[in-house]
Amino acid sequence: MNIPQDRTRLFETLAGLLATQLIVFGLGYYMLNEPMRIAESQTQILQIQLDDAMTLYAQNCSVCHGLAGEGIGAIPALNNSALQTMAYEDLTKTIARGRFNTAMPAWSKEDGGALSDYQISELVGLIQSGDWNATRDRVVNLGLAPLVPFVTDPDPALLAEVANLPDGLTLQNAITIYAANCVACHGADGLGTGIAPALNDPLVREKTTDELTRTVTFGSAGTLMAGWSNALTTQEIASMISLVQRWDEVPAGILPAPNVPIPTTEESIALGGDLFAANCSRCHGPEGQGTPRAPALNVKLFLTDTSDLAIQQIVTNGVPGTAMPVWGDRMTESEIQAIVGFIRQWEATAPEVAVPAKGGGGGPPWMRNNTQTTTTPSGGQQGTVQGQGQGQGQAQSQQTAWWQAIDWRILLLLTGGLSIAFTLIFLGFESLHRRPRKRE
Ligand code: HEC
Ligand code: HEC
Ligand code: HEC
Incomplete structure (x- = not known):
């Protein structure tokens, strides 16, 4: 009589112990895994930030720094190791405030630029740990590949012709300045690009001298159009305005669109x-x-x-x-x-x-x-x-999803729970089985 009862108690104790062990083991495993899970979601956030940054780069920076951060002409590359190891604060400051007296504008809203501090930090992330091949594809897919080199040479014969126009020397000078500073954004012959409007346009010619001077001097806040008062003299800015207002007199083809193959992805x-x-x-x-x-x-x-x-x-x-x-x-x-x-x-x-x-x-x-x-x-x-x-994306993720979706921890808890249930059922059957026998 005593022996089976002891056995049942022994089984019950063992089962209790086993269950506790399973729970402790499961919880322990989960806790050990928690830092990994946090790291995983941090990686995901980083991916989203890098993804945002590629679009920001395409919209704001590729025109000067190139399709894939390789630099254009005299404008420095951003895909270089010196910038990857540069102190985070210094790089942030360069982008936020620009470089005085160069074509590199200030980008932070505080300094009249178009980007929030968060967006600038995303760009710093791209420069320090982004993927420039993926960035190139983004720039091309958005149709923002710079097709006009940052500096274009005016056609010499047509430029000579301009000298014959009234006040032709001012126009000639302005065309040279335009070719060196504005053509990458405002396009060959001033006809505009994907990122900036045409300046060789009847609607722009209708604007007042004051209005145009203000835009070129101080820029247009929150857009790619920086102020030029640092880089150009008042006289040079005035000559740019007369070019904009008299563009219909300038022969077409003076700032030809270069014949470069259109990049594809x-x-x-x-x-x-x-x-x-x-x-x-x-x-x-x-x-x-x-x-x-x-x-x-x-x-x-x-x-x-x-x-x-x-x-x-x-x-x-x-x-x-x-x-x-x-x-x-x-x-x-x-x-x-x-x-x-x-x-x-x-x-x-x-x-x-x-x-x-x-x-x-x-x-x-x-x-x-x-x-x-x-x-x-x-x-x-x-x-x-x-x-x-x-x-296509969904099909791909479905293909890999079925096994990725099965979480280790859920498997573990399931197994634990099942084994406890089986143990208890087994023990229950056993004690039921024994009791009637005793009474016989
Ligand atoms: C209008 C042309 C232009 C645009 C647009 C432009 N940059 Fe620049 N950038 C320059 C020039 C020119 C320099 C070199 C300045 C100098 O001589 O110090 C430069 C320098 C830099 C540098 C420092 C490079 C180094 O090696 O020290 C960084 C970083 C940079 N740009 C980031 C950006 C980012 C990010 C964007 C887009 C948000 C951007 N730039 C848009 C013209 C541009
Ligand atoms: C980095 C690209 C970029 C460069 C370089 C640039 N611009 Fe602009 N510009 C723009 C954008 C973008 C706008 C439109 C701004 C807006 O929407 O308010 C603009 C607007 C203008 C306007 C106003 C047009 C209008 O319809 O009112 C003038 C004038 C102008 N730019 C002249 C110049 C001149 C002159 C230069 C060279 C000294 C120059 N820009 C260089 C991007 C650029
Ligand atoms: C309604 C019929 C029609 C449609 C639709 C059409 N085209 Fe055309 N396309 C023509 C004809 C006709 C010509 C020949 C014009 C000529 O005689 O020079 C032509 C000429 C061209 C040429 C110049 C060929 C050469 O030998 O010089 C190109 C490039 C072209 N089309 C591209 C396109 C593209 C791209 C599309 C679609 C976005 C398109 N076409 C849609 C009728 C059409």
């Missing part, structure tokens, strides 16, 4: 392909091979003879008097550049002679993507592209 080519399928293939053929309605684009002669810039201009302005529409009023500059990048990648495999197609059919791999989206209504192309991108 995987995303920009995919976007270009989708836009081409939705807007161009019905006339130019799904593979750019031409149709009875429009000439081939996917053909050696056209691609070797036509620069990226020329294609961009044709697409932006259309071909007047033909069926080729103007696209500049329907697409952004970066969308048109994405299409140009897509067309350009045909060059490697383009046939010598175009064989205009009537139907679609087969073709190289990129076409399969296109034909899927050919039916997309034109208005929704961008949404489609983004939707596809997200879809």
